Amino acid sequence: xADVTQTPRNRITKTGKRIMLxxxxxxxxxxxxxxxxxxGLGLQLIYYSFDVKDINKGEISDGYSVSRQAQAKFSxxxxxxxxxxxxxxxxxxxxxxxxxQFFGPGTRLTVL
Amino acid sequence: xQSLEQPSEVTAVExxxxxxxxxxxxxxxxxxxxxxxxxxxxxxxxxxxxxDGLEExxxxxxxxxxxxxxxxxxxxxxxxxxxxxxFCAVANTGFQKLVFGTGTRLLVSP
Numbered sequence: 001x002a003d004v005t006q007t008p009r010n011r012i013t014k015t016g017k018r019i020m021l022x023x024x025x026x027x028x029x030x031x032x033x034x035x036x037x038x039x040g041l042g043l044q045l046i047y048y049s050f051d052v053k054d055i056n057k058g059e060i061s062d063g064y065s066v067s068r069q070a071q072a073k074f075s076x077x078x079x080x081x082x083x084x085x086x087x088x089x090x091x092x093x094x095x096x097x098x099x100x101q102f103f104g105p106g107t108r109l110t111v112l
Numbered sequence: 113x114q115s116l117e118q119p120s121e122v123t124a125v126e127x128x129x130x131x132x133x134x135x136x137x138x139x140x141x142x143x144x145x146x147x148x149x150x151x152x153x154x155x156x157x158x159x160x161x162x163x164d165g166l167e168e169x170x171x172x173x174x175x176x177x178x179x180x181x182x183x184x185x186x187x188x189x190x191x192x193x194x195x196x197x198x199f200c201a202v203a204n205t206g207f208q209k210l211v212f213g214t215g216t217r218l219l220v221s222p
Contacts, residue, residue: 040214042199042213043155043210045210048209056208090154099145099203100157103154
């Protein structure tokens, strides 16, 4: 079984809809991250969390919100989706003292 | 702010050696990481440098010069499966988060 899973893997939605992307991990890591990747670009950090009570904004948090429901679960919400939020979204995990992040398979989101 | 620069594309032939450079401007620098991403796949960790010098892991090596704000990834004995995008990423103080470059697409031809 994959250590970091994301659901859904693909989603097509319409402008103005509320969307939630979910991430779960079985690695036992404290830290979880949400990134966005646009074609030809690197990964941009949206939000990150170091534990259930800790949420931090990344570079591009506007238009997004997150919830850390448990150590193993970190969800990303788009309250009112817009077309320029069409992108590939990755969840990642890591641990304090580690220099590696482990990425989920990604969610391809299309906003029409 | 933080910014990283790397070439957009590099081409090479099987068996060759290729170097992908990364220059960065950042505050609170902690280390430089490299990730590989195949088309349609997730980024996977390759290496991390916190100190100046060369780190070797099999066919891949990574170098860092903190005084020059510069690093590179060296890939030896290139194979077709090495065709992918390679991202450098700066870790800030305390390794709280990573800032990624825009990536270098490596095309390996027969």
